[in-house]
Every structure is written in structure tokens, then in C-alpha cells.
Amino acid sequence: MQQYQTQGQQQQQPVMMQPPQVITTKDCLYLKDQLSWELIAMKKCHHLAQECTDPEIRQAIDQAGQMHQRHYQLLVKHLQNNNNAEMAKVPKS
Numbered sequence: 691m692q693q694y695q696t697q698g699q700q701q702q703q704p705v706m707m708q709p710p711q712v713i714t715t716k717d718c719l720y721l722k723d724q725l726s727w728e729l730i731a732m733k734k735c736h737h738l739a740q741e742c743t744d745p746e747i748r749q750a751i752d753q754a755g756q757m758h759q760r761h762y763q764l765l766v767k768h769l770q771n772n773n774n775a776e777m778a779k780v781p782k783s
Contacts, residue, residue: 721765728762731755 713721735755742748 721769725762725765728758728765732758732762 732755735751735758739748739751739755742751
């Protein structure tokens with residue numbers, strides 16, 4: 691058991707301090723999934739908050755929806771900034 695834990699710890703990848711300059715196909719698919727999850731969570735929270743009659747619970751659900759919206763917008767912002775900067779470097783023929 692101890693040997694298995696040691697091997698698992700040795701196989702951990704280092705934490706990236708800066709995002710990579712290139713987005714791989716796998717990265718792109720993951721980001722697409724993450725954007726979809728955030729959008730669905732945001733929509734569900736909005737719907738549930740509208741259905742809720744308790745003001746405290748409604749506020750808590752609405753705050754959760756706003757958090758998912760901020761996450762979605764942040765991901766989109768990062769994708770747009772990186773893409774525009776990298777596309778500017780591409781030589782035009």
C-alpha cells in the first residue's frame with residue numbers, strides 16, 4: 691500500500707504557472723466542455739431561482755448562478771485575448 695502511494699506521488703505533473711501559448715485539440719475539447727457546463731449550471735440556477743419562493747434560498751441560488759456566469763465570461767475572455775494575440779503574429783500572405 692505504501693509503495694503504491696509513493697509511485698502515485700512520483701507521477702504527478704508539475705503545476706503550470708503560465709498557460710501554454712498553443713491550445714491543443716484536447717485542450718480545446720476540454721474548454722468546450724467546461725463552457726457548456728458553466729452555461730448549463732448558470733441556466734439551471736436562473737430557472738430554480740425563479741421557481742423558489744423562499745427569498746434567502748432564492749438569493750443563494752441566484753448568487754451561485756452569477757458565479758457560474760463569471761466563470762463562463764472569464765473563460766471566454768481568456769480564449770479571446772490569447773487567440774487575438776496569437777493570430778496577430780501569423781504572417782499574412
